[in-house]
Amino acid sequence: MLAESLSLIFSALLETLYMVLFSTLFAIIFGFPMGIVLVLTQKGGLLENLHLNKALNSIINTARSIPFIILIIILFPLSRIIVGTSIGSTAAIVPLSIAASPFVARIIETSLNEVDKRIIEAAVSLGANTPQIVFKVMLKEALPSLISGLTLTIINILGYSAMAGAIGGGGLGDLAIRYGYQRFRTDILIVTVIILILFVEVVQRAGNRWSRRFDKR
Amino acid sequence: MILIRGLYKSFENEGKEMEVLKDVNLVIEDGDIFGIIGPSGAGKSTLIRCLNLLEKPNKGEIIVDGVNITSLNGKKLRDLRKNMGMIFQHFNLLQNSTVYKNIAFPLEISGYSKDFIDKRVMELLELVDLKDKKDAYPSMLSGGQKQRVAIARALALNPKYILSDEATSALDPLTTRSILGLLKSLNKKYGLTIILITHEMEVVKEICNKVAFINDGRIIEWGNTYDLLNFPKSAEVKQFIKESSLRIDKEGLLKNVS
Ligand SMILES: Nc1ncnc2c1ncn2[C@@H]1O[C@H](COP(=O)(O)OP(=O)(O)O)[C@@H](O)[C@H]1O
Numbered sequence: 001m002l003a004e005s006l007s008l009i010f011s012a013l014l015e016t017l018y019m020v021l022f023s024t025l026f027a028i029i030f031g032f033p034m035g036i037v038l039v040l041t042q043k044g045g046l047l048e049n050l051h052l053n054k055a056l057n058s059i060i061n062t063a064r065s066i067p068f069i070i071l072i073i074i075l076f077p078l079s080r081i082i083v084g085t086s087i088g089s090t091a092a093i094v095p096l097s098i099a100a101s102p103f104v105a106r107i108i109e110t111s112l113n114e115v116d117k118r119i120i121e122a123a124v125s126l127g128a129n130t131p132q133i134v135f136k137v138m139l140k141e142a143l144p145s146l147i148s149g150l151t152l153t154i155i156n157i158l159g160y161s162a163m164a165g166a167i168g169g170g171g172l173g174d175l176a177i178r179y180g181y182q183r184f185r186t187d188i189l190i191v192t193v194i195i196l197i198l199f200v201e202v203v204q205r206a207g208n209r210w211s212r213r214f215d216k217r
Numbered sequence: 218m219i220l221i222r223g224l225y226k227s228f229e230n231e232g233k234e235m236e237v238l239k240d241v242n243l244v245i246e247d248g249d250i251f252g253i254i255g256p257s258g259a260g261k262s263t264l265i266r267c268l269n270l271l272e273k274p275n276k277g278e279i280i281v282d283g284v285n286i287t288s289l290n291g292k293k294l295r296d297l298r299k300n301m302g303m304i305f306q307h308f309n310l311l312q313n314s315t316v317y318k319n320i321a322f323p324l325e326i327s328g329y330s331k332d333f334i335d336k337r338v339m340e341l342l343e344l345v346d347l348k349d350k351k352d353a354y355p356s357m358l359s360g361g362q363k364q365r366v367a368i369a370r371a372l373a374l375n376p377k378y379i380l381s382d383e384a385t386s387a388l389d390p391l392t393t394r395s396i397l398g399l400l401k402s403l404n405k406k407y408g409l410t411i412i413l414i415t416h417e418m419e420v421v422k423e424i425c426n427k428v429a430f431i432n433d434g435r436i437i438e439w440g441n442t443y444d445l446l447n448f449p450k451s452a453e454v455k456q457f458i459k460e461s462s463l464r465i466d467k468e469g470l471l472k473n474v475s
């Protein structure tokens with residue numbers, strides 16, 4: 001009985017880690033370039049282009065205003081096309097990535113905009129081109145704040161993954177609902193919640209530590 | 218040599234056009250330490266920022282060594298900027314990079330080899346007397362040290378010109394003196410041409426061989442520092458000199474007392 005419960009929890013934990021890891025990865029892959037484009041094309045940006053900026057802003061705002069649970073349902077067909085099924089952890093990665101990408105874009109945008117404009121201008125005055133300014137100045141100067149943003153992203157995705165779990169995504173959220181709630185297994189419910197709390201705690205602490213390590217201001 | 222001819226620059230502020238530079242004409246010769254002095258808001262920063270096209274002038278010509286730079290872009294513009302090191306009032310160093318990395322930055326973006334960069338950075342650290350601060354971050358340095366890092370960074374690519382926008386305005390008088398001394402020695406040793414913005418007459422007196430007075434976007438008078446300070450023609454410049462010498466006397470007095 002105990003062994004069985006432990007194995008249930010363990011495999012749910014693995015599913016959660018799997019969803020969070022890959023969703024974070026994809027969210028960065030999509031959100032990162034969007035964030036950079038937002039910053040470069042904004043008013044006074046290095047590649048100012050207000051039309052493109054406005055369009056991208058609208059897309060991001062629209063995506064962010066859809067409640068996640070609805071987004072999952074809307075994206076059922078897309079999940080089926082991409083991963084062949086609309087249930088299970090792999091299928092959940094599709095809506096999770098898509099929900100988190102605009103969030104990552106905003107995090108990148110905010111962090112890069114915090115970089116002192118005068119430092120960027122100094123780099124321009126030294127003859128740096130736009131990619132050099134993005135990669136060697138903006139991202140480097142914003143690194144502590146980017147790490148904090150990434151921490152926030154991971155924790156958010158964890159929360160969303162529990163929601164995705166509830167409608168067939170597997171993982172700890174799914175376990176808590178199916179066993180803890182529907183079958184009155186309070187012990188499993190409690191253990192699941194403790195694991196989630198620990199997960200958040202560990203990620204937050206690691207994030208804070210790394211963020212501080214790279215902050216030389 | 219830099220020729221500025223009929224230069225105009227305006228900014229748009231809430232739909233209103235505001236003319237900040239009005240028909241500026243100047244000649245900056247090789248080896249000059251050329252001071253541009255005037256009250257706050259006169260257009261000094263805007264003028265110096267036009268020289269490396271951080272601001273694009275609306276009208277007029279800036280001819281640097283025979284080339285009109287006002288329409289440069291892309292690689293040609295970046296090459297111009299690499300020939301004009303700029304230093305700033307607030308130093309504007311990369312906060313999350315060491316002193317070494319800050320000075321290496323212009324070399325790295327120009328694609329030099331690691332060995333060459335290392336050699337050049339060590340040379341520059343020696344020149345600005347900061348060898349022991351190589352691995353420090355800017356936040357660990359004093360204002361004067363930060364400005365010396367910025368000077369080393371501006372010199373890294375061996376530019377012909379240095380643009381200095383109030384580089385000593387955030388520094389105390391003693392540090393100001395040492396930074397000005399460094400700039401002067403660079404001018405002597407390497408024939409560096411320095412264009413220097415300031416609102417302090419002391420700075421002009423200390424190192425500039427030429428000076429231009431700017432007020433409300435217009436050059437009032439310019440020429441040899443000695444001639445201009447001793448025989449100003451316009452009432453405005455006379456007034457400015459009088460006011461600043463009063464200020465200097467007062468500061469001197471205070472210094473003597475304390
Ligand atoms: N980017 C800008 N946009 C709008 N107005 C500006 C801008 N830069 C400078 N100005 C205005 O131009 C005038 C001259 O500024 P500036 O060249 O910085 O003067 P100074 O360096 O002599 O103090 C000021 O009135 C300032 O408000």
Ligand SMILES: [Mg+2]
Pocket residue numbers: 261262263383
């Ligand atoms: Mg200024």
